[in-house]
Amino acid sequence: MAEQAVTVAVSTVIFGLRDVDGSPALHLPLVRRVREPHLGRWALPGGPLRPEESLREAAREGLAATTGLRPRHLEQLYTFGAVDRGGADRVVSIVYWALVRTDEAERTLADPNVSWFPAERLPALAFDHDEIVGWAVKRLKAKLEYTRISHALLPEEFSLGQLREVHEAILGRRLDPANFRRRVEATGTVTRTGALQSGVRHRPPALYRSTARQELLT
Amino acid sequence: MAEQAVTVAVSTVIFGLRDVDGSPALHLPLVRRVREPHLGRWALPGGPLRPEESLREAAREGLAATTGLRPRHLEQLYTFGAVDRGGADRVVSIVYWALVRTDEAERTLADPNVSWFPAERLPALAFDHDEIVGWAVKRLKAKLEYTRISHALLPEEFSLGQLREVHEAILGRRLDPANFRRRVEATGTVTRTGALQSGVRHRPPALYRSTARQELLT
Numbered sequence: 001m002a003e004q005a006v007t008v009a010v011s012t013v014i015f016g017l018r019d020v021d022g023s024p025a026l027h028l029p030l031v032r033r034v035r036e037p038h039l040g041r042w043a044l045p046g047g048p049l050r051p052e053e054s055l056r057e058a059a060r061e062g063l064a065a066t067t068g069l070r071p072r073h074l075e076q077l078y079t080f081g082a083v084d085r086g087g088a089d090r091v092v093s094i095v096y097w098a099l100v101r102t103d104e105a106e107r108t109l110a111d112p113n114v115s116w117f118p119a120e121r122l123p124a125l126a127f128d129h130d131e132i133v134g135w136a137v138k139r140l141k142a143k144l145e146y147t148r149i150s151h152a153l154l155p156e157e158f159s160l161g162q163l164r165e166v167h168e169a170i171l172g173r174r175l176d177p178a179n180f181r182r183r184v185e186a187t188g189t190v191t192r193t194g195a196l197q198s199g200v201r202h203r204p205p206a207l208y209r210s211t212a213r214q215e216l217l218t
Numbered sequence: 219m220a221e222q223a224v225t226v227a228v229s230t231v232i233f234g235l236r237d238v239d240g241s242p243a244l245h246l247p248l249v250r251r252v253r254e255p256h257l258g259r260w261a262l263p264g265g266p267l268r269p270e271e272s273l274r275e276a277a278r279e280g281l282a283a284t285t286g287l288r289p290r291h292l293e294q295l296y297t298f299g300a301v302d303r304g305g306a307d308r309v310v311s312i313v314y315w316a317l318v319r320t321d322e323a324e325r326t327l328a329d330p331n332v333s334w335f336p337a338e339r340l341p342a343l344a345f346d347h348d349e350i351v352g353w354a355v356k357r358l359k360a361k362l363e364y365t366r367i368s369h370a371l372l373p374e375e376f377s378l379g380q381l382r383e384v385h386e387a388i389l390g391r392r393l394d395p396a397n398f399r400r401r402v403e404a405t406g407t408v409t410r411t412g413a414l415q416s417g418v419r420h421r422p423p424a425l426y427r428s429t430a431r432q433e434l435l436t
Contacts, residue, residue, distance in 0.1 A: 005269050006226045006267055006269055008224045008226060008299075008310055049224055049299070049310070051223050051224055051301070051308050052301060053301065054299065054300055054301055055297065055299040055310070076296060076297060078294060079273065079294060079297045079312050081226075081267070081272065081273040081312065082272060083269070083270060083271065083272055090269050092226055092267070092273075092310075092312070094297050094299065094310070146364050
């Protein structure tokens with residue numbers, strides 16, 4: 001094949017829930033660029049694809065090296081390759097995404113150049129990363145409708161109130177508790193564990209778990 | 219970024235229905251390779267990405283140049299990039315897919331090195347294209363459950379019997395006509411046009427159309 005000025009990079013979008021004023025809010029970790037172009041801007045974790053690593057390995061390693069996060073499920077989201085992407089060379093970016101559970105998302109990141117940001121209030125990102133995050137959020141919202149995707153953001157066992165808060169955090173609007181409960185119970189995607197939520201003194205809510213193993217994101 | 223021996227290619231998987239013994243069967247067009255590697259083997263239409271064309275343009279042009287087909291909807295399916303893909307250079311292939319309506323799928327292709335094959339009985343393909351087609355078929359089956367994807371394979375107006383045959387062709391098994399009708403009517407994805415199927419003398423079936431514009435495949 002002919003020589004071509006196309007470089008391949010792999011980036012990752014990680015979503016997790018972090019507490020804001022007592023409610024969970026959708027967040028993602030970003031990395032501050034320490035070199036040109038876009039020096040000082042925040043960007044998605046990632047980097048160029050090395051010939052000896054698979055796409056998934058590149059996503060996983062790039063993520064672990066910058067953020068220390070190791071999500072269990074990492075799925076390919078989309079490949080971005082507009083002609084004007086990148087600088088001198090055209091860059092084709094294969095983007096992976098993942099969800100991490102609350103305990104991982106609440107962990108403080110040691111590196112000052114890595115930080116969690118609320119998805120609703122991001123700074124202007126490097127390159128076209130705003131567009132990539134926007135696409136990922138849109139996909140996440142759409143998947144709430146017909147998959148168990150929201151379970152991946154919660155602990156193994158959760159109350160229906162916690163599940164509703166996740167949906168509210170992703171959709172950015174309040175949901176009616178009774179309607180939400182009916183709708184979720186009708187889908188058969190969750191089942192009661194028999195336990196009650198601890199730490200709640202007055203009428204503690206029942207705990208549920210996912211009825212199937214975690215589905216693929218895509 | 220460091221120099222890397224990674225080449226980018228774009229390929230397309232096109233599905234259409236062609237008649238086999240009076241029933242529609244899922245087919246796809248393949249191109250016979252006229253050079254090494256894999257000389258003489260059948261492969262998906264595609265080729266290397268040129269720096270001046272977008273990913274979608276590359277998919278569209280590669281497809282049009284080899285098969286003459288110009289599907290209206292062409293969506294990115296997945297990017298394949300295993301370390302051992304390709305020959306001397308590692309090849310990352312961005313794969314698009316599309317569905318074409320029956321009239322396009324029935325058209326004879328002029329080039330003897332391009333031919334439609336039934337998805338269920340493919341020859342051994344070049345490179346890892348068997349795996350790519352397998353992935354696309356699996357995705358298509360999964361999407362039958364919750365999208366209007368099957369409508370894209372039919373004429374603008376269709377009977378529920380025709381729609382059922384499409385599902386049967388993709389799933390590879392018979393479906394109960396009464397159950398299928400109930401299930402489709404319950405989803406609200408189709409609506410009666412008021413017309414009856416022409417060319418059927420005894421009790422011609424009612425014609426339907428999709429209630430929404432064609433959805434994205436992915």
